[in-house]
Amino acid sequence: MLFWISTTxxxxxxxxxxxxxxxxxxxxxxxxxxxxxxxxGPNRATIKIGSLEIRxxxxxxxxxxxxxxxxxxxxxxxxGDHLLYRLAPIVAIVPALCLCAVLPFGPTVFIDHGRxxxxxxxxxxxATLARSVPLQIANLDVGVLFIFAIAGAGVIGAALAGWSxxxxxxxxxxxxxxxxxxxxxxxxxxSLVGAMMIYQTVRLDEMVTWQTQxxxxxxxxxxxxxxxxxxxxxxxxxxxFDTPEGESELVAGYFTEYAGLKMAMFASGEFVxxxxxxxxxxxxxxxxxxxxxxxxxxxxFHYLGLNISWHWAHFVVVLVGFxxxxxxxxxxxxxQLQVRWTLPRFRYDQIMKLGWRMLLPAALLNVLxxxxxxxxxNSGNG
Amino acid sequence: MPGKTKVLKKPTRTLADQSxxxxxxxxxxxxxxxxxxxxxxxxxxxxxxxxxxxxxxGISTLSYPEEKRAYSERWRGVHRLTHRDDGSxxxxxxxCCSTACPAQCxxxxxxxxxxxxxxxxxxxxxxxxxxDELRCIFCGFCVEAxxxxxxxxxxxxxxxxxxxxxxxxxxxxxxxxxxxxxxxQKSENPRHEPGDSGHPGIDRLHGGH
Ligand code: SF4
Ligand code: SF4
Numbered sequence: 011m012l013f014w015i016s017t018t019x020x021x022x023x024x025x026x027x028x029x030x031x032x033x034x035x036x037x038x039x040x041x042x043x044x045x046x047x048x049x050x051g052p053n054r055a056t057i058k059i060g061s062l063e064i065r066x067x068x069x070x071x072x073x074x075x076x077x078x079x080x081x082x083x084x085x086x087x088x089x090g091d092h093l094l095y096r097l098a099p100i101v102a103i104v105p106a107l108c109l110c111a112v113l114p115f116g117p118t119v120f121i122d123h124g125r126x127x128x129x130x131x132x133x134x135x136x137a138t139l140a141r142s143v144p145l146q147i148a149n150l151d152v153g154v155l156f157i158f159a160i161a162g163a164g165v166i167g168a169a170l171a172g173w174s175x176x177x178x179x180x181x182x183x184x185x186x187x188x189x190x191x192x193x194x195x196x197x198x199x200x201s202l203v204g205a206m207m208i209y210q211t212v213r214l215d216e217m218v219t220w221q222t223q224x225x226x227x228x229x230x231x232x233x234x235x236x237x238x239x240x241x242x243x244x245x246x247x248x249x250x251f252d253t254p255e256g257e258s259e260l261v262a263g264y265f266t267e268y269a270g271l272k273m274a275m276f277a278s279g280e281f282v283x284x285x286x287x288x289x290x291x292x293x294x295x296x297x298x299x300x301x302x303x304x305x306x307x308x309x310x311f312h313y314l315g316l317n318i319s320w321h322w323a324h325f326v327v328v329l330v331g332f333x334x335x336x337x338x339x340x341x342x343x344x345x346q347l348q349v350r351w352t353l354p355r356f357r358y359d360q361i362m363k364l365g366w367r368m369l370l371p372a373a374l375l376n377v378l379x380x381x382x383x384x385x386x387x388n389s390g391n392g
Numbered sequence: 393m394p395g396k397t398k399v400l401k402k403p404t405r406t407l408a409d410q411s412x413x414x415x416x417x418x419x420x421x422x423x424x425x426x427x428x429x430x431x432x433x434x435x436x437x438x439x440x441x442x443x444x445x446x447x448x449x450g451i452s453t454l455s456y457p458e459e460k461r462a463y464s465e466r467w468r469g470v471h472r473l474t475h476r477d478d479g480s481x482x483x484x485x486x487x488c489c490s491t492a493c494p495a496q497c498x499x500x501x502x503x504x505x506x507x508x509x510x511x512x513x514x515x516x517x518x519x520x521x522x523x524d525e526l527r528c529i530f531c532g533f534c535v536e537a538x539x540x541x542x543x544x545x546x547x548x549x550x551x552x553x554x555x556x557x558x559x560x561x562x563x564x565x566x567x568x569x570x571x572x573x574x575x576x577q578k579s580e581n582p583r584h585e586p587g588d589s590g591h592p593g594i595d596r597l598h599g600g601h
Binding site: 085 | 413416419420422423424426427430431453555556557
């Protein structure tokens with residue numbers, strides 16, 4: 011019973027949040043780029059209640075945009091495949107939403123022990139375990155592999171949209187999206203092999219646990235971090251990897267022929283992807299929900315000759331973990347948007363070269379080096 | 393040996409340049425610096441006025457509908473059909489503009505003036521005059537082509553965004569209702585109606601040749 015209630019709640023919260031995130035990120039992107047480029051950015055949309063004017067620093071623009079999108083003419087190309095045309099936006103956005111199902115966004119909550127100090131025995135006690143809620147929608151054994159499988163499915167939406175629109179620009183965009191995402195999928199997967207070897211698991215919650223007990227993934231796998239971030243940005247199809255929709259060449263690429271809400275689905279799918287990839291990077295490389303030096307029992311600082319142990323109640327630790335996770339994601343999203351407004355678009359052949367001739371060999375080398383080092387370390391131990 | 397050869401040194405690219413990564417981080421540093429500067433100026437309200445101080449460092453955005461920079465006289469905006477003194481269109485439905493239009497977005501249905509009208513035999517008039525402003529590329533060829541100064545793009549108005557594609561198709565009434573930047577619906581060029589003293593009086597029926 012508890013399982014069903016908590017899972018439903020988690021799904022509602024996470025999907026509800028991701029549905030809003032596009033509107034929020036639209037505002038962040040506009041305002042952030044404006045601040046960078048010495049502009050003011052959105053500030054005009056207003057909600058008037060009597061003499062009260064709500065502008066919320068331009069946040070109202072997102073609402074105005076939503077309303078506008080709903081009222082736009084739902085135009086469809088007369089040629090092409092109508093069924094696939096309507097299916098494509100859904101196929102594009104659903105995988106992005108599915109991805110967040112396996113991401114742990116906080117430590118496991120033991121409901122009956124809210125005020126107690128964490129005790130490792132809880133995790134093995136069947137009765138306590140039955141009354142616990144992991145802050146993760148689905149705790150899959152295949153973890154990371156599930157993410158690769160689903161993230162790979164996202165490309166189908168773009169390819170379908172390009173194919174079914176009966177427009178050569180769209181087709182080119184769809185082709186580019188497909189080849190780009192397939193290429194970077196390879197580098198992305200291989201870059202994580204090193205991390206999996208060190209964590210000795212593909213389960214995301216265990217990866218976070220490893221990082222809380224040892225050290226964040228970015229310190230043991232710095233090369234993989236850079237490779238993975240690059241590949242993740244490429245997967246979101248945003249600048250500098252946005253040749254699938256490159257305005258200056260392809261009008262709007264694979265969604266040229268989409269209008270109104272269908273167009274909005276592609277656009278918001280992109281933001282959801284940014285969000286999910288940030289959460290993924292946080293989980294695998296930045297210690298997930300762990301705040302530096304905070305363990306499940308509270309603050310533990312035993313370095314530089316200091317010996318600080320500040321014990322917190324279980325719920326406080328959970329809350330700190332959740333907030334830390336959100337902050338880390340927010341930071342990564344901010345950086346991804348900053349990259350988007352900093353770098354110019356790559357040429358298409360440059361993207362392919364970067365993927366196959368730089369990232370892929372580097373990822374393979376990373377696997378080799380990690381494996382060798384691990385072998386030596388382990389033989390030393392054994 | 394003719395002349396002297398000057399050997400130019402090839403620009404050197406260090407490994408750091410080639411790896412691209414270092415430069416990316418530098419670039420991010422620059423944009424982040426700008427971001428925090430801009431945010432600081434915005435929050436503290438130290439924002440230079442774009443109109444009085446357009447070259448000032450920092451944010452200088454025009455608050456568009458309230459503050460405008462004047463467009464040049466030659467700026468091409470949405471089309472208008474100019475009026476005669478009696479309020480009818482100057483257009484004589486010669487189809488020069490629709491022929492010249494590279495986007496093929498002008499449709500004109502010409503009509504003869506009724507029997508007894510003094511313009512009959514000299515010129516025709518547009519029964520329908522439709523421009524698809526969404527197809528238009530705002531090249532101004534139609535304005536160049538018109539022999540009667542009947543079509544102009546001096547309205548100083550942008551194409552507005554509409555919700556439905558058909559709203560972008562401007563018909564004769566809509567085109568006739570547009571006014572120029574200076575508020576007139578006519579044209580400065582004089583026009584001589586048949587029978588006026590300045591009218592050359594040449595037409596198919598009465599011409600000497
Ligand atoms: S401006 Fe150019 S494209 Fe537009 S109607 Fe005139 S001739 Fe056609
Ligand atoms: S607008 Fe000018 S060019 Fe076009 S049909 Fe009328 S008179 Fe001829």
